[in-house]
Amino acid sequence: xxLLLIAWRNMQQRGLASVLTVVSxxxxxxxxxxxxxxxxxxxxxxxxxxxxxxxxxxxxKGSPLxxxxxxxxxxxxxxxxxxxxxxxxxxxxxxxxxMIKKIGGKIWDPDKAGIHSTTMKGGFAIPVCxxxxxxxxxxxxxxxxxxxxLRYGNQSDIEYRFAEGRNFLDESPEHGFYEAVIGxxxxxxxxxxxxxxxxxxxxDPEGEGHGQQFHIVGIVAPTGTPNDRAAFxxxxxxxxxxxxxxxxxxxxxxxxxxxxxxxxxPSTPKFAGRLPLGKRDLTAILLKPSSGFGAMRLEMAVNKSxxxxxxxxxxxxxxxxxxFVRPVQYALLALTxxxxxxxxxxxxxxxxxxxxxxxxxxxVMRALGARRDIVMAVILLESLLxxxxxxxxGWLMGHLAGFIASPLVEDRTGIxxxxxxxxxxxxxTLLPGIVVLATLAGIIPALVxxxxxxxxxxx
Amino acid sequence: xxxxxxxKKSFRLPEGQxxxxxxxxxxxxxxxxxxxxxxxxxxxKTTLLHCIAGIMQADxxxxxxxxxxxxxxxxxxxxxxxxxxxGYVFQTFNLLAGFTxxxxxxxxxxxGNGKHDIARAHDLLNRVGLGDRLHHKxxxxxxxxxQRVAVARALANxxxxxxxxxxxxxxxxxxxxxxxxxxxxxxxxxxxAMLMVTHSPTVAEQFSRVERLESINVAWRESAPI
Numbered sequence: 038x039x040l041l042l043i044a045w046r047n048m049q050q051r052g053l054a055s056v057l058t059v060v061s062x063x064x065x066x067x068x069x070x071x072x073x074x075x076x077x078x079x080x081x082x083x084x085x086x087x088x089x090x091x092x093x094x095x096x097x098k099g100s101p102l103x104x105x106x107x108x109x110x111x112x113x114x115x116x117x118x119x120x121x122x123x124x125x126x127x128x129x130x131x132x133x134x135x136m137i138k139k140i141g142g143k144i145w146d147p148d149k150a151g152i153h154s155t156t157m158k159g160g161f162a163i164p165v166c167x168x169x170x171x172x173x174x175x176x177x178x179x180x181x182x183x184x185x186x187l188r189y190g191n192q193s194d195i196e197y198r199f200a201e202g203r204n205f206l207d208e209s210p211e212h213g214f215y216e217a218v219i220g221x222x223x224x225x226x227x228x229x230x231x232x233x234x235x236x237x238x239x240x241d242p243e244g245e246g247h248g249q250q251f252h253i254v255g256i257v258a259p260t261g262t263p264n265d266r267a268a269f270x271x272x273x274x275x276x277x278x279x280x281x282x283x284x285x286x287x288x289x290x291x292x293x294x295x296x297x298x299x300x301x302x303p304s305t306p307k308f309a310g311r312l313p314l315g316k317r318d319l320t321a322i323l324l325k326p327s328s329g330f331g332a333m334r335l336e337m338a339v340n341k342s343x344x345x346x347x348x349x350x351x352x353x354x355x356x357x358x359x360x361f362v363r364p365v366q367y368a369l370l371a372l373t374x375x376x377x378x379x380x381x382x383x384x385x386x387x388x389x390x391x392x393x394x395x396x397x398x399x400x401v402m403r404a405l406g407a408r409r410d411i412v413m414a415v416i417l418l419e420s421l422l423x424x425x426x427x428x429x430x431g432w433l434m435g436h437l438a439g440f441i442a443s444p445l446v447e448d449r450t451g452i453x454x455x456x457x458x459x460x461x462x463x464x465x466t467l468l469p470g471i472v473v474l475a476t477l478a479g480i481i482p483a484l485v486x487x488x489x490x491x492x493x494x495x496x
Numbered sequence: 497x498x499x500x501x502x503x504k505k506s507f508r509l510p511e512g513q514x515x516x517x518x519x520x521x522x523x524x525x526x527x528x529x530x531x532x533x534x535x536x537x538x539x540x541k542t543t544l545l546h547c548i549a550g551i552m553q554a555d556x557x558x559x560x561x562x563x564x565x566x567x568x569x570x571x572x573x574x575x576x577x578x579x580x581x582x583g584y585v586f587q588t589f590n591l592l593a594g595f596t597x598x599x600x601x602x603x604x605x606x607x608g609n610g611k612h613d614i615a616r617a618h619d620l621l622n623r624v625g626l627g628d629r630l631h632h633k634x635x636x637x638x639x640x641x642x643q644r645v646a647v648a649r650a651l652a653n654x655x656x657x658x659x660x661x662x663x664x665x666x667x668x669x670x671x672x673x674x675x676x677x678x679x680x681x682x683x684x685x686x687x688x689a690m691l692m693v694t695h696s697p698t699v700a701e702q703f704s705r706v707e708r709l710e711s712i713n714v715a716w717r718e719s720a721p722i
Contacts, residue, residue, distance in 0.1 A: 038602040038612060050594030401590045404551060406579020406607035406653070408572050491551045495586065 040411065044418035047398075051391050055423060058380075058387045062427025063434060065380035066467065069373040070435025073461040076366045078446065078454065083358055086110065086262050090187035091163070091323040092332035093347045095119065095339055101348035102357060107167060108321045109350050110263045111175035115167045120283075120290050121317035123345055126151040127162035127324060141300030142313025145293035156334050159327030161186045166275050167320040169237040170244065171268040174223045176237050178275025181205055184218065187323070189260050197264075202231035202255035205271050209254075214274035214311070217251040220265040224256045231256060237270070239280060247278045259447075276312040283316045288344070370463075374470075381474040384423050388416065388482040399486050400494035413483040420479025421472065428471040432464075497689050498525040498548065498657055503557035505543055517543050518554070520712050527656070528687040530680060532700045535709025541693045544709075545659045548691070549582055550574030562656050579608035583650030583688070585660040585679070589642045591634040597621060597645045598630040604652030620648035624678055640671030647678055651686065658683055660692040664699060676702065 048055040089109050096104040097117035106112045122144065125133050130150030137147045151157070163186060166178030177183075181204045184197040201224075205216035219229060229235065234250035251270050259265055275281060300310065324347070326332050332349070339347035399412050436456055439446075443454040505518035517540040525531050535541050546552035548559060550566050559566040562581055566574055578584075583604070591600045601617040621630055624644040626637075634642050643663060650658055660679060664672040676699055683690045692703075700706045 038599060038606045042599075043603075043606075046592070046594040046599065397590065398592050401592060402603070402607070403575070404549065404578070404584050404586075404590070405604055405649075406575055406582075408575045408607070411607065492546050495546075495551070495590065 040415050040418055041422075043402075043415050044422055047395070047415065047419050048422060051387075054387050054391065058384050058423050059427040059430065061383045062377070062380040062424055062471075063431035065373070065377040066428045066431025066471070067434035067438065068376050068431075069370070069467065070432055070464065071438055072366070072369045072373045073463055074435065074439045074454070076370070077461050079362055079366070080358070082261070083354055083362070084191055085189065086354070089262070089323070089350055090189060090193050091325045092329070092349060093324040093326075093336055093339075094350055095123070095322040095324060095345055095347045096320065098342075098344055098346050101346065102353050104321065104346070104348055105350045105353035105357075108165060108323070109354070111167070111177070111267055115320045118283075118318035118320060119322065119345055121164070121314065121319055122290055124162060124164045124319055124322050127153045127157050127322065129154040129158070137298050137314065138301035140311050140314050140317070141298050142317075143295040143297050143315035145290075145295055147296055147298050153335055153338060156331045156338070157324070157326050158331075160325045160331065162325075163187070163323040164272055164319045165321045165323060166272060166281070166318075169239055169247070169275070169278075170242045171219075171223065171235050171237055172227055173242050174220070174227075174266055174268055176268045176270055176275070178270050178272045180272050181207060183269060183323075184257070186325070189262050189264075195260070197260065198258040199255045200258040202253070205254050205269070207271070207273065209252075212252040212254075213309075214271045214277060215249060215251045216254045216274070217268055217270040218255040218257060219253055219268045220257050221259050222265045223268050224253075229253055229256075235268070237275075237278065239278075249274070249278055261447075273311050276317055277309060282312050283318050377470070377474060380427065381424070381478040384420055384475065384478040385481060387423075388420060388479065389485070392482050392485045396489050396494045399489045400491045403489070403491040404495055409487045412489070413487040416483040416486045417476060417479040420482070421475045424471045424475030424478070428467065432467065436460075497527040497529070497562060498523075498691070499558070499560040500524075500548070501558040501560075503544075503547065503559060504555045505540070505547055505552070506555055518547065518713060520544065520557070523707070523712055525657070525689050525691060528684070528689055529705065530683060530690045530703055531692070532703040532706045533691060533693045533709060534695065534700055534706060535693075535713075537695075539709045540713055541709055542661055544713075545584075545661055545691070545693065548657075549584060549659055550578050575607070576609070580653060581656045583653065583655035583658040585643075585646050585650045585658065585663045587662040587665045589634075589639075589646040589666075591642055591645055591649075593634055596631045596633055597626055597637065597641075597648075600634070600645055601648045601652050604649035608653045616654075617648070617652060620651055621645070623682065624648045638671075640667055640674065643667055643671070643675050644678065647675065647682065651682055651688065654686070655688055658688050658690045660690060662693050662695065664694065664696065672696070672699070 086109060094104055094108050096108065097119050099116035103113050103116055107115050125136060128136060128151045133151050134148055137144055161182060163179060163182045167175065169176040184204050189195050200221055205218050208214060209216050224230065231253055233253050236250055237247045238244040239247055251274060257264060324335060326335055336347045339345055402412055439454045440456045446454050500520050500523040503518055503520040506514040506516040509515050533541055543552065547554045554567055557567065561577065564577060566577060569577065592603065595603065598617055598621060601620055602612065602614065605612055621627055624647055626641060626644055629637060629641060663679065664675050667675060679690065694700055
């Protein structure tokens with residue numbers, strides 16, 4: 038008969054108390070596992086979103102974190118606007134000229150190449166306008182390049198797919214500049230399909246409606262990024278909406294000698310023309326130069342500007358993780374470890390309280406030849422058994438809870454939580470942690486067993 | 497096989513004085529010999545058994561069991577001797593309530609050096625007539641059955657000496673005789689020496705050697721123990 042069986046029988050002998058102690062330990066460990074899973078989920082989510090497929094975001098001078106938050110996560114308010122002319126500075130000469138001729142309006146040096154075009158060579162720049170809402174969802178005014186050029190996923194290598202329909206066109210024969218593509222969560226929550234229309238609210242979810250209907254031509258397949266919860270409209274249509282054109286001279290372009298360029302290609306007759314240069318503003322520009330070195334040069338160059346700044350979203354997200362998210366994760370983790378400590382104390386109390394009843398049993402074992410260290414080991418084993426059973430049950434409960442909540446989590450984050458994939462390397466410390474806690478919890482009752490006087494307790 | 501010489505044991509009283517309980521100049525029990533020890537309550541019988549078993553340490557004197565001087569051994573050494581050479585039957589059986597009859601018997605061979613011989617545990621329980629109660633817990637057995645399990649447990653480690661402390665005191669007369677017969681038969685079969693404490697003259701008269709504590713214990717004669 039081995040000591041483990043003796044410890045097991047002791048546990049069975051105090052069935053209810055043992056079960057309650059196991060449950061207490063299980064709840065503590067389940068909490069730790071759940072917090073670790075949530076931490077994994079948060080980190081995974083941030084990792085996915087930080088790889089947005091661009092190296093830099095250019096925006097108006099202000100907080101780089103705020104710029105990242107509102108451009109990538111669609112959180113917080115946009116800082117200020119950038120003149121559209123800044124966007125043109127990232128384009129090579131031919132593209133810039135073609136763009137100026139397509140849009141028309143007042144611009145300086147219409148024939149030159151963008152000043153950052155050499156550094157940008159081989160890369161891309163995507164203009165972004167924010168500020169309007171569709172229901173509770175943010176509206177992003179951009180170009181079709183957003184879904185053509187950007188990639189997502191941990192390695193930034195997944196192309197955007199459309200669950201239904203297609204990308205919007207720069208100028209559609211049917212809908213002009215008023216085509217839209219919506220994230221799959223927007224489609225589901227707003228009950229919209231391809232072919233439906235919607236209008237934008239100005240400034241906030243309860244803001245005044247713009248009246249202009251946008252035609253949904255595509256629904257983006259789930260990505261697990263904030264883009265699932267955004268509506269994307271053609272930038273040209275967005276700029277044409279009421280109150281979206283530049284009302285005052287942007288100081289950033291003051292001092293330039295402007296040339297009035299007539300648009301080359303007239304718009305589809307049944308729709309209004311594009312908002313001309315000189316009246317166009319942007320919230321941000323997403324940049325991906327062809328090399329990392331180019332990104333560094335661009336960041337430095339843009340940051341020399343008086344009105345614009347460039348920031349690396351990955352860097353900002355890392356800062357946010359380190360300064361805001363991680364401390365909360367660690368605090369939660371510390372709390373759950375305290376819960377485990379309380380569970381360990383409950384093991385101590387449970388076994389210690391039973392020591393009076395079992396002094397006779399200990400004395401009998403000693404009379405049968407068990408050494409003091411053997412009876413001590415039996416008590417420690419019992420403590421260990423309770424903790425390990427509780428730990429195993431808690432570990433399973435924690436992962437099971439994540440698995441059960443998986444559809445909800447996937448809805449919100451696009452991340453699939455399997456039974457075992459939401460694990461953290463910290464979970465590896467659970468087993469030794471439980472063993473140490475159980476040993477500490479068992480040591481006092483074990484010492485009581487060690488000191489039990491045989492002759493006094495043999496009736 | 498068991499040789500006691502000048503064995504003395506006293507306890508400290510709350511007032512600080514010492515009360516002599518045992519003073520046994522000499523006691524010898526041969527291999528396989530069955531001896532009954534009688535004496536008044538409080539005479540030191542259980543203390544004597546505890547000293548022989550190494551549960552309690554004598555103040556002075558010698559206890560030799562199978563040529564091993566127990567008084568010179570460390571506590572762990574005495575534990576080892578107890579686990580391998582001694583069997584103990586208690587007045588109140590002292591079975592572990594959470595264990596089955598078979599497990600209680602196996603417990604008797606757990607702490608010694610020998611193998612955990614499950615077949616012997618089965619065999620012993622069959623011999624004490626409990627072959628059909630192997631997996632019953634003590635609470636599901638009668639008092640007589642419980643004591644039979646205790647006898648099987650005491651013999652599980654193939655002891656050289658069996659100490660029995662009033663093994664029939666809590667048992668009805670019919671079962672008393674069965675237990676005595678069982679103890680004597682099994683000890684004879686296995687050539688185990690037995691030192692049995694009893695108050696019962698009926699039990700004592702069945703043994704060829706009966707020792708009275710008053711005659712072997714000088715301490716009892718000289719002072720009234722508590």
